[in-house]
Amino acid sequence: MSATTRPYHHGNLREALLEAGERALEAHGAQNLSLRELARDVGVSHAAPRRHFADKQALLDALALDGFEGLRTILTGAIADAGPDFDARLLALARAYVAYATDHPALTALMFASKHQDGAPPELAEAAERAFAPALTAVAEGQRTGAVVPGEPERVAKVAFAALHGLVALTNNGLLDDDLPLDAFLDEAVERLVAGLRPR
Amino acid sequence: MSATTRPYHHGNLREALLEAGERALEAHGAQNLSLRELARDVGVSHAAPRRHFADKQALLDALALDGFEGLRTILTGAIADAGPDFDARLLALARAYVAYATDHPALTALMFASKHQDGAPPELAEAAERAFAPALTAVAEGQRTGAVVPGEPERVAKVAFAALHGLVALTNNGLLDDDLPLDAFLDEAVERLVAGLRPR
């Protein structure tokens, strides 16, 4: 871009498209994301993306995959920073997930949307599983110390995650913040969640 | 279509479009719903829908509105048929919601997505509120009899609904049924939900 050369592209078109895609995703939603627009943003012809993404869905899949990897990093960090107390660890995970999901609402929706449909690449499901491994581990820990009801850890973790994800879904769609400050609400919800997981 | 008359349309184009829209929605998703396709299905020119729906979003909003009214009918019926026992009433509501949402996955996603967009008509939010009134009432009941933690009923109901909605969201996106039979899973989840709501 500096001197005279001006090659086909400034380096890695694939990465540039993904970056522009993430911006466009949060800006106008997955519905209105246009490959041609991304190509323009990045300065290539509208047919150039084809080299790197077979079609629009392939680009969306790649974005979702990156999303799961980002989430994994966040969750892993959160659990590492949390102390040994079980409730604190669970709260840290929950907070981290909510923070990630509310920071990237459109990406989160994409990650959990029809991506799972017909021809979704298996890497997506694998990345999702890796992302949630910390949560699974936490539940299993909790079960060993008796802080969590017994049962298949995967199942228990999924129930807990579903509750959290529902909160995030409603928040990101504007159904909660009318009358609720999210932070306080989250604390209450997670408290309730932990209460629901406790043996009785 | 029968004799010679062949008027502009067979009656109510608006209703016909909504019906075709609901089918198309569940068939190929809101993303790929095409106004022109609906017009073809119904047998009018591609510009005819404009009389009844200002644009595509207006049709989607109308579909979502119908969805909330359908949900309201279902929930009202479920609570009416349930006995006096609180847990049974809550379970009935939860079951009814899950049944509705898994029967109409794309419509459910639409109902909780486009809802809050910039120019969403206020009728949508009102219809949503009416739909969930039975749940709000049930929580308030539970609080009077001491079966549910105290606190603003709206807030408590929203936490509970969020949990359920998360379950539905994961189910409808194929993230649960790999390894879990939904019915048994739902029972466990609702049990946990009720446990979370109980004072301790």
Place this chain on the structure above:
DNA sequence: ACCTGAACACCGTTCAAGT
């Protein structure tokens, strides 16, 4: 190997015009 340019079939939306 990577990108361009033209082309095709499809959209949503608009608007004059028909009945």
Place this chain on the structure above:
DNA sequence: ACCTGAACACCGTTCAAGT
């Protein structure tokens, strides 16, 4: 009042061709 037909600007996708 309700619908048609042509038109416009935009897509996603394909493919020969350039470097």
